[in-house]
Amino acid sequence: MKNLTHAVCSVALIGLMGAGITQASDYGQGLENDSAAIPLDNAQNRHAPWRAVGRLQPSKERPDIHCSASLIDSRNGSPVASGPAYILTSGHCVSQDAMNISSDIPLDGHIDFDYFLGNLQNTMRSRLKRLVRATTRGADLAIIELDTSLQSLLDKGIEPLSISTHAPGNGVNLVIVGVPSGHEDAPALRLSACPLEGSADLLEDVYVFRGFHKHRCQGVAPGSSGSPVLDRVSNQIVGVLSTSTKGVKEENRCQPNAPCEINNGQPVLSPDTSYSSPALGLKTCFSQGVFNPLDIECTLQSTLKMTLGASYSPNPYSRVTLDDQGRTVLPTWSWPFSLDTPLYRYKAVRTPTECESPHHYSNAQGATQALIDDRVGPEAGLYFLCIIGVDSPDQRPAQEMMNKPVIVAMEIAPPGPTRMPELTIERMADGGYKVMPYYSNPTLWVYTFKSGPADTVQCDDPQGYRPEFDEVMIIEATPSPMKLCSKAYDMASQASSPRTDLLLP
Incomplete structure (x- = not known):
């Protein structure tokens, strides 16, 4: 996920250009949808509703890493504000565990409110106390308790944002914002405006997200993660900004910082699109000002x-292979795990939504040192392993259980060698060579090389190749031609055909 871790534009002069939006109810301050984001300076207190958004x-x-x-x-x-102050951000800002919920972990960072243009010397800093709850399993949300009360921030004029x-x-x-x-x-808070363009299930590395809002x-940019996504009329939080495909190449779709949408079992890259995790249901988990995920109303x-x-x-990521007789060999899940329930059920599907159906789950099996090693395929595309924990073989698949399984993803590529090596080779002043491999997951993941006299080294011979993990490799000058072999x-650990480059003295 992207850690989404100038001249001042006076919005008072921007005309009302959003169709059907009146000045009285327009928290977009007249900004046209899909136009460039603008910095907020809070002159004359005109941006006071966003004093509650901070860095x-x-x-x-890690002072170099920040979110919103x-x-x-x-x-x-x-x-009555009787409880502590809580902030809402993206789960990946504080946890990278794609399989589990993180909770009750001390934090030593801070948040700076009043982060307006020209006001960085006067921001209001609040210390973090603990991570109350964070998830990147299906959603991307985190709730953090501050080392202060909500009332103390209200007394300082900071009005919290309501969750829709x-x-x-x-x-x-x-x-x-x-x-x-x-x-x-x-540096400052920045405001942008756009319409909601629907929802999508996403895959990004090992993270499977369901029902994320999409917009443009x-x-x-990095640092935008955790930003509240607000209804333009009510200013209520409807989501939390999570990830984006801005600047992403098609060849990297579904990889880290390059989310892909899941469409009928196939990965689809939607260019220049951002996604937010819905916040619906969070409000039900607060009782008398205190977060309580065990409350009967909490969803x-x-x-x-x-x-x-x-x-x-x-x-x-894996690949179908062929054996010595040319027969298809499918990859397996090879998923070793244990649960905190005594038993589990599972099934494999093509879309995460199918996990919600109670049909076609396996019989209950022991959930201690378990292994799911079924084969995956045969068609190229995305597959999803749905795993639910049960307490007994007779436990019925309640709707809550079906809504919240652990989901494991795998993309299957068709058989064949991977892409040929892509190298930039530059001659240096001393006669040596600088070799720069181009890395691009999932296909150009690792490079191996060997080199030697041009008349003796055979690139087709698999012996002698060694992995190279540096971004720049130096080959010293020699008095005779050299041959550089690369794979x-x-x-999925599938090799390319060898590439041969002749390096002249």
Whole structure:
């Protein structure tokens, strides 16, 4: 996921250009949909509704990493602010565990409110106390408790943002307020506007996201993650900005920072699109100003805990291979795990939504040191493993269980060698050569090389190749021609055909 971790534009002079939007109810300040994001300076207190949005630094140890976050209204309709202050941000800003819910973890970072243009010397800093709950399993949300009370921030004039209790409809006008990087000359909150373009299930690396909002608001960049996505009329939070395809190449779709949409079992890249995790349901989890995910009204995802096998690293990309007789060999899930329930059921499907159906799940099996090793395929595309925990063989598949499984993804590529190596080779002043491999997941993942006298080295001979992980490799000058042999490997460990380059003395 992208960590989404100037001249001042006076919005008072911007005309009302959003169709059907009146000045009295336009929190977009007249900004035209899909136009460039504008910095907010809060002159004459005109941007006071966004004093509650700030720049989040989750950890003291990583001051270079920041997200955006917003103070949320935890009073649930009560006029009394009796609990601590909570902020809402993206789950990936504080946790990278794609399989589990993270909770009750101390944090030592801070958030700076009043992060307006020209006001960086007077921002209001609040220390973080603990990560209350974070998930990147299906959703991308985190709730953080501050080391202060909500009332203390209200006393300082910061009004929290309310979380909507209604799902936004397609075409609803949105605004996004956050702190994107890339504006070091004029750091500030920035406002952008765009319509909601529907929803999509996403795959990004090992993360499977369901029902994310899609939109094309401008100005999204590293640091924008966690920004509140707001209904333009009510200024209520409808989602939290998660990821984007801005600047993404088609060849990298479904990889880190390059989310792809899941369409009938096939990966689809939607260019220049941003996605946000819906916030619907979060408001039901606050009782008397305190976050309580166990409240009967709370509709958050379950806390089913999965532990992967020792030293196992998930790889969501594999390839169909051919044996010595040319017969198809399908990859397997090879998924070792344990759950905190005694039993589990599973099934393989082509879209994450199919996990919600109770049909075709396996019989209950032991969930301690379990292994799912079924074959995957045969068609190229995306496959999803749905895993639910059960307490007994007779436990019925309740709707809550079906809504919140662990989902494991794998993309299957057709058989064949991976792409040929792509190298930039430059002659140096001393007669040597600088070799720069082009890396591009999932197909150009690892390079191997060998070199030697041009008349003796055979690139077709598999012996002698060694992996090279540096971005630049130096080959010293020699008095006679050299041959450089290279192979590329994809993330399924499939090799390319060898490439041969002749290096003259």
